[in-house]
Amino acid sequence: MRRLRSSQKIRDMVAETRLDPSELVLPLFFDANIDSPRMTESMPGVVTYPLSGYAEIAKELEEAGVGAVLVFGIPSAKDPVGSDAYSDTGVVQEAIRGLKAVSDLLVIADLCMCEYTDHGHCGVLDGHGSVVNDDTIDLYGKIAVSQARAGADMVAPSGMMDGQIAAIRFALDAEGFQDVPIMAYSAKFYSAYYGPFRDVACSAPGKGNRAGYQMPCGNRREAMREIDMDVVEGCDIIMVKPAGPYLDIIREAADAFNLPIAAYQVSGEYAMMKAAAANGWIDEDRVMMESLLAIKRAGADIIITYYAKEAARKLRERR
Protein backbone atom coordinates (compact mmCIF):
# COMPACT_ATOMS: atom_id res chain seq x y z
CA MET A 1 0.00 0.00 0.00
CA ARG A 2 2.83 2.41 0.75
CA ARG A 3 3.93 2.65 -2.92
CA LEU A 4 0.93 4.87 -3.58
CA ARG A 5 1.64 7.00 -0.51
CA SER A 6 5.23 7.86 -1.27
CA SER A 7 4.83 11.49 -2.43
CA GLN A 8 2.27 14.26 -2.36
CA LYS A 9 1.86 14.01 -6.15
CA ILE A 10 1.06 10.33 -6.01
CA ARG A 11 -1.29 10.83 -3.06
CA ASP A 12 -3.08 13.58 -4.99
CA MET A 13 -3.39 11.34 -8.02
CA VAL A 14 -5.15 8.55 -6.14
CA ALA A 15 -7.30 10.80 -3.95
CA GLU A 16 -10.86 9.44 -3.91
CA THR A 17 -12.46 12.53 -2.43
CA ARG A 18 -11.71 16.16 -3.26
CA LEU A 19 -13.14 19.43 -2.06
CA ASP A 20 -13.92 22.37 -4.30
CA PRO A 21 -14.77 25.96 -3.25
CA SER A 22 -17.89 25.88 -5.44
CA GLU A 23 -19.56 23.34 -3.16
CA LEU A 24 -19.05 25.36 0.04
CA VAL A 25 -21.86 27.58 1.35
CA LEU A 26 -21.34 30.28 3.98
CA PRO A 27 -24.16 31.20 6.39
CA LEU A 28 -24.42 35.01 6.54
CA PHE A 29 -26.23 37.02 9.20
CA PHE A 30 -27.74 40.48 8.82
CA ASP A 31 -29.17 42.40 11.76
CA ALA A 32 -31.52 45.33 11.16
CA ASN A 33 -30.72 46.73 14.63
CA ILE A 34 -27.01 47.46 14.26
CA ASP A 35 -24.82 50.02 12.47
CA SER A 36 -21.50 48.21 12.68
CA PRO A 37 -20.51 44.52 12.49
CA ARG A 38 -21.06 42.40 15.61
CA MET A 39 -18.95 39.45 16.83
CA THR A 40 -20.29 36.58 18.93
CA GLU A 41 -18.13 35.02 21.63
CA SER A 42 -19.25 31.44 21.00
CA MET A 43 -18.65 31.72 17.23
CA PRO A 44 -15.21 33.27 16.70
CA GLY A 45 -14.85 34.53 13.13
CA VAL A 46 -18.60 34.72 12.51
CA VAL A 47 -19.63 38.32 11.85
CA THR A 48 -23.18 39.64 11.95
CA TYR A 49 -23.50 42.50 9.48
CA PRO A 50 -25.61 45.63 9.50
CA LEU A 51 -27.72 46.02 6.37
CA SER A 52 -25.14 48.48 5.06
CA GLY A 53 -22.48 45.77 5.15
CA TYR A 54 -23.48 43.62 2.20
CA ALA A 55 -21.21 45.20 -0.43
CA GLU A 56 -18.04 44.61 1.57
CA ILE A 57 -18.76 40.98 2.40
CA ALA A 58 -20.03 40.18 -1.09
CA LYS A 59 -16.73 41.27 -2.60
CA GLU A 60 -14.72 39.25 -0.09
CA LEU A 61 -16.74 36.11 -0.76
CA GLU A 62 -16.60 36.44 -4.51
CA GLU A 63 -12.82 36.69 -4.24
CA ALA A 64 -12.67 33.63 -2.00
CA GLY A 65 -14.85 31.81 -4.53
CA VAL A 66 -17.42 30.28 -2.18
CA GLY A 67 -20.28 28.52 -3.95
CA ALA A 68 -23.09 30.40 -2.29
CA VAL A 69 -24.28 32.21 0.81
CA LEU A 70 -27.16 31.16 3.06
CA VAL A 71 -28.75 34.34 4.38
CA PHE A 72 -30.37 34.81 7.82
CA GLY A 73 -31.94 37.99 9.15
CA ILE A 74 -32.53 39.46 12.59
CA PRO A 75 -35.48 41.85 12.33
CA SER A 76 -35.97 45.18 14.10
CA ALA A 77 -39.26 43.97 15.58
CA LYS A 78 -40.58 40.52 16.48
CA ASP A 79 -44.23 39.55 16.94
CA PRO A 80 -46.25 36.35 17.52
CA VAL A 81 -46.73 35.73 13.78
CA GLY A 82 -43.25 36.73 12.57
CA SER A 83 -44.51 39.46 10.23
CA ASP A 84 -41.07 40.72 9.24
CA ALA A 85 -40.27 37.31 7.73
CA TYR A 86 -42.72 37.89 4.87
CA SER A 87 -42.50 41.66 4.53
CA ASP A 88 -41.10 42.89 1.22
CA THR A 89 -39.06 45.38 3.22
CA GLY A 90 -38.00 42.82 5.87
CA VAL A 91 -34.39 42.48 6.93
CA VAL A 92 -33.63 39.37 4.90
CA GLN A 93 -35.39 40.72 1.81
CA GLU A 94 -33.29 43.91 2.01
CA ALA A 95 -30.12 41.88 2.49
CA ILE A 96 -30.90 39.64 -0.49
CA ARG A 97 -31.70 42.63 -2.69
CA GLY A 98 -28.46 44.30 -1.64
CA LEU A 99 -26.28 41.24 -2.22
CA LYS A 100 -27.79 40.59 -5.65
CA ALA A 101 -27.37 44.25 -6.65
CA VAL A 102 -23.62 44.32 -6.02
CA SER A 103 -22.48 40.78 -6.81
CA ASP A 104 -22.98 37.56 -8.75
CA LEU A 105 -23.10 35.51 -5.56
CA LEU A 106 -25.58 32.68 -5.49
CA VAL A 107 -27.95 33.70 -2.70
CA ILE A 108 -29.90 31.08 -0.75
CA ALA A 109 -32.48 32.34 1.74
CA ASP A 110 -33.00 30.48 5.01
CA LEU A 111 -36.75 30.21 5.35
CA CYS A 112 -38.01 30.01 8.91
CA MET A 113 -39.81 32.09 11.51
CA CYS A 114 -37.80 31.61 14.70
CA GLU A 115 -35.73 34.79 14.24
CA TYR A 116 -38.95 36.70 13.62
CA THR A 117 -41.37 35.45 16.26
CA ASP A 118 -41.31 36.99 19.75
CA HIS A 119 -41.67 33.49 21.28
CA GLY A 120 -38.75 32.12 19.21
CA HIS A 121 -40.56 29.10 17.73
CA CYS A 122 -40.38 28.16 14.06
CA GLY A 123 -44.08 28.82 13.45
CA VAL A 124 -47.28 30.22 14.97
CA LEU A 125 -48.47 28.85 18.30
CA ASP A 126 -51.81 27.58 19.58
CA GLY A 127 -53.02 28.41 23.10
CA HIS A 128 -50.86 25.68 24.62
CA GLY A 129 -47.53 26.71 23.13
CA SER A 130 -47.55 24.10 20.38
CA VAL A 131 -46.75 25.09 16.77
CA VAL A 132 -49.82 24.94 14.49
CA ASN A 133 -48.62 23.05 11.43
CA ASP A 134 -50.90 24.13 8.61
CA ASP A 135 -51.18 27.82 9.52
CA THR A 136 -47.41 27.85 9.68
CA ILE A 137 -46.82 26.34 6.25
CA ASP A 138 -49.23 28.88 4.72
CA LEU A 139 -46.93 31.57 6.12
CA TYR A 140 -43.86 29.70 4.82
CA GLY A 141 -45.39 30.04 1.36
CA LYS A 142 -45.66 33.80 1.85
CA ILE A 143 -42.06 33.99 3.10
CA ALA A 144 -40.82 32.06 0.05
CA VAL A 145 -42.60 34.39 -2.35
CA SER A 146 -41.25 37.53 -0.65
CA GLN A 147 -37.72 36.11 -0.68
CA ALA A 148 -37.99 35.14 -4.36
CA ARG A 149 -39.36 38.59 -5.15
CA ALA A 150 -36.31 40.11 -3.42
CA GLY A 151 -34.11 38.09 -5.77
CA ALA A 152 -33.24 34.94 -3.82
CA ASP A 153 -31.80 32.27 -6.13
CA MET A 154 -33.02 29.46 -3.87
CA VAL A 155 -35.01 29.04 -0.64
CA ALA A 156 -34.07 26.71 2.20
CA PRO A 157 -36.91 25.95 4.61
CA SER A 158 -35.55 24.91 8.02
CA GLY A 159 -38.69 24.68 10.16
CA MET A 160 -39.44 20.94 9.94
CA MET A 161 -43.20 21.37 9.51
CA ASP A 162 -45.10 18.62 7.69
CA GLY A 163 -46.03 19.49 4.14
CA GLN A 164 -43.80 22.56 4.04
CA ILE A 165 -42.15 21.67 0.74
CA ALA A 166 -45.45 21.19 -1.08
CA ALA A 167 -46.84 24.42 0.36
CA ILE A 168 -43.76 26.42 -0.63
CA ARG A 169 -43.58 24.88 -4.12
CA PHE A 170 -47.25 25.66 -4.68
CA ALA A 171 -46.88 29.26 -3.47
CA LEU A 172 -43.77 29.90 -5.57
CA ASP A 173 -45.31 28.44 -8.71
CA ALA A 174 -48.50 30.43 -8.26
CA GLU A 175 -46.49 33.67 -8.27
CA GLY A 176 -44.38 32.82 -11.31
CA PHE A 177 -41.31 31.56 -9.46
CA GLN A 178 -41.25 28.09 -11.04
CA ASP A 179 -37.49 28.38 -11.49
CA VAL A 180 -36.60 28.96 -7.84
CA PRO A 181 -35.33 25.68 -6.36
CA ILE A 182 -36.00 24.47 -2.82
CA MET A 183 -33.16 23.17 -0.67
CA ALA A 184 -35.06 21.18 1.95
CA TYR A 185 -33.71 20.82 5.48
CA SER A 186 -35.22 17.33 5.26
CA ALA A 187 -33.49 15.43 8.04
CA LYS A 188 -32.94 18.13 10.63
CA PHE A 189 -32.37 16.62 14.05
CA TYR A 190 -33.34 18.02 17.45
CA SER A 191 -29.72 18.77 18.20
CA ALA A 192 -27.88 20.45 21.05
CA TYR A 193 -25.25 21.45 18.47
CA TYR A 194 -27.41 24.46 17.45
CA GLY A 195 -26.64 26.31 20.71
CA PRO A 196 -24.14 28.92 19.45
CA PHE A 197 -26.30 29.68 16.38
CA ARG A 198 -29.08 30.89 18.64
CA ASP A 199 -26.67 33.39 20.26
CA VAL A 200 -25.88 34.77 16.80
CA ALA A 201 -29.41 34.71 15.39
CA CYS A 202 -31.21 35.62 18.64
CA SER A 203 -33.64 32.77 17.95
CA ALA A 204 -33.79 30.60 21.08
CA PRO A 205 -37.35 29.64 22.01
CA GLY A 206 -38.51 31.53 25.10
CA LYS A 207 -40.57 28.62 26.45
CA GLY A 208 -40.39 24.97 25.49
CA ASN A 209 -38.11 23.49 22.85
CA ARG A 210 -38.13 22.24 19.27
CA ALA A 211 -38.57 18.53 20.03
CA GLY A 212 -42.15 18.73 18.74
CA TYR A 213 -40.98 19.38 15.20
CA GLN A 214 -37.29 18.49 14.81
CA MET A 215 -36.25 14.83 14.51
CA PRO A 216 -35.24 12.48 17.36
CA CYS A 217 -31.46 12.02 17.15
CA GLY A 218 -31.44 8.23 17.05
CA ASN A 219 -33.94 7.72 14.24
CA ARG A 220 -32.42 6.61 10.96
CA ARG A 221 -35.48 5.12 9.27
CA GLU A 222 -37.53 8.17 10.16
CA ALA A 223 -34.88 10.36 8.52
CA MET A 224 -35.32 8.40 5.29
CA ARG A 225 -39.08 8.84 5.54
CA GLU A 226 -38.69 12.60 6.01
CA ILE A 227 -36.49 12.77 2.92
CA ASP A 228 -38.87 10.58 0.94
CA MET A 229 -41.74 12.96 1.66
CA ASP A 230 -39.73 16.05 0.70
CA VAL A 231 -38.77 14.40 -2.59
CA VAL A 232 -42.40 13.54 -3.31
CA GLU A 233 -43.43 17.11 -2.42
CA GLY A 234 -40.95 18.45 -4.96
CA CYS A 235 -37.74 19.54 -3.24
CA ASP A 236 -34.65 19.98 -5.43
CA ILE A 237 -31.88 19.41 -2.90
CA ILE A 238 -31.95 17.31 0.29
CA MET A 239 -30.22 18.44 3.44
CA VAL A 240 -28.98 16.52 6.47
CA LYS A 241 -28.23 18.55 9.59
CA PRO A 242 -26.02 18.50 11.67
CA ALA A 243 -23.31 16.97 9.48
CA GLY A 244 -20.36 15.54 11.45
CA PRO A 245 -22.36 13.55 14.04
CA TYR A 246 -24.75 12.30 11.32
CA LEU A 247 -22.40 11.01 8.61
CA ASP A 248 -24.28 7.70 8.53
CA ILE A 249 -27.48 9.54 7.59
CA ILE A 250 -25.67 11.45 4.83
CA ARG A 251 -24.31 8.20 3.42
CA GLU A 252 -27.66 6.46 3.53
CA ALA A 253 -29.40 9.41 1.88
CA ALA A 254 -26.74 9.59 -0.84
CA ASP A 255 -27.21 5.88 -1.57
CA ALA A 256 -30.99 5.98 -1.54
CA PHE A 257 -31.84 9.21 -3.40
CA ASN A 258 -30.83 10.63 -6.76
CA LEU A 259 -30.92 14.27 -5.70
CA PRO A 260 -28.00 16.48 -4.67
CA ILE A 261 -27.27 16.14 -0.96
CA ALA A 262 -26.35 19.09 1.23
CA ALA A 263 -24.99 18.76 4.76
CA TYR A 264 -24.85 21.54 7.35
CA GLN A 265 -21.80 21.64 9.59
CA VAL A 266 -23.59 23.52 12.36
CA SER A 267 -22.59 26.12 14.91
CA GLY A 268 -21.75 23.66 17.68
CA GLU A 269 -19.45 21.65 15.45
CA TYR A 270 -17.66 24.86 14.49
CA ALA A 271 -17.53 26.19 18.06
CA MET A 272 -15.93 22.97 19.34
CA MET A 273 -13.19 23.09 16.72
CA LYS A 274 -12.61 26.81 17.39
CA ALA A 275 -12.39 26.29 21.15
CA ALA A 276 -9.94 23.40 20.88
CA ALA A 277 -7.86 25.34 18.38
CA ALA A 278 -7.78 28.43 20.60
CA ASN A 279 -6.34 26.25 23.36
CA GLY A 280 -3.69 24.87 21.03
CA TRP A 281 -5.12 21.36 21.36
CA ILE A 282 -5.71 20.74 17.65
CA ASP A 283 -4.26 22.02 14.38
CA GLU A 284 -7.22 24.09 13.23
CA ASP A 285 -6.44 24.15 9.51
CA ARG A 286 -6.02 20.40 9.32
CA VAL A 287 -9.06 19.59 11.44
CA MET A 288 -11.17 22.03 9.41
CA MET A 289 -10.21 20.36 6.13
CA GLU A 290 -10.53 16.85 7.56
CA SER A 291 -14.00 17.55 8.96
CA LEU A 292 -15.14 18.86 5.55
CA LEU A 293 -13.53 16.01 3.64
CA ALA A 294 -15.27 13.48 5.90
CA ILE A 295 -18.66 15.08 5.18
CA LYS A 296 -17.91 14.95 1.45
CA ARG A 297 -16.74 11.34 1.67
CA ALA A 298 -19.97 10.42 3.45
CA GLY A 299 -21.85 11.54 0.34
CA ALA A 300 -22.53 15.28 0.57
CA ASP A 301 -22.35 17.28 -2.67
CA ILE A 302 -22.79 20.63 -0.92
CA ILE A 303 -21.45 21.62 2.50
CA ILE A 304 -22.82 24.53 4.49
CA THR A 305 -20.11 25.61 6.90
CA TYR A 306 -18.94 28.64 8.90
CA TYR A 307 -15.47 27.75 7.58
CA ALA A 308 -16.53 28.26 3.95
CA LYS A 309 -14.41 31.37 3.35
CA GLU A 310 -11.24 30.02 5.01
CA ALA A 311 -11.60 26.61 3.39
CA ALA A 312 -12.27 28.08 -0.06
CA ARG A 313 -9.18 30.28 0.25
CA LYS A 314 -7.07 27.35 1.34
CA LEU A 315 -8.26 25.19 -1.55
CA ARG A 316 -7.37 27.97 -4.01
CA GLU A 317 -3.87 28.39 -2.54
CA ARG A 318 -3.20 24.72 -3.04
CA ARG A 319 -3.86 24.82 -6.74
Ligand code: PBG
Ligand atom coordinates in the same frame (compact mmCIF):
# COMPACT_ATOMS: atom_id res chain seq x y z
C1 PBG B 1 -33.61 27.97 12.38
C2 PBG B 1 -32.26 27.41 12.17
C3 PBG B 1 -31.38 26.88 13.13
C4 PBG B 1 -30.21 26.55 12.46
C5 PBG B 1 -30.40 26.87 11.12
N1 PBG B 1 -31.68 27.39 10.96
C6 PBG B 1 -31.54 26.74 14.59
C7 PBG B 1 -32.56 25.89 15.16
O1 PBG B 1 -33.24 25.11 14.49
O2 PBG B 1 -32.73 26.01 16.36
C8 PBG B 1 -28.99 25.97 13.12
C9 PBG B 1 -27.71 26.30 12.47
C10 PBG B 1 -26.51 26.11 13.32
O3 PBG B 1 -26.54 25.67 14.48
O4 PBG B 1 -25.44 26.44 12.80
N2 PBG B 1 -34.67 27.12 12.12
Ligand code: ZN
Ligand atom coordinates in the same frame (compact mmCIF):
# COMPACT_ATOMS: atom_id res chain seq x y z
ZN1 ZN C 1 -36.67 28.03 12.89
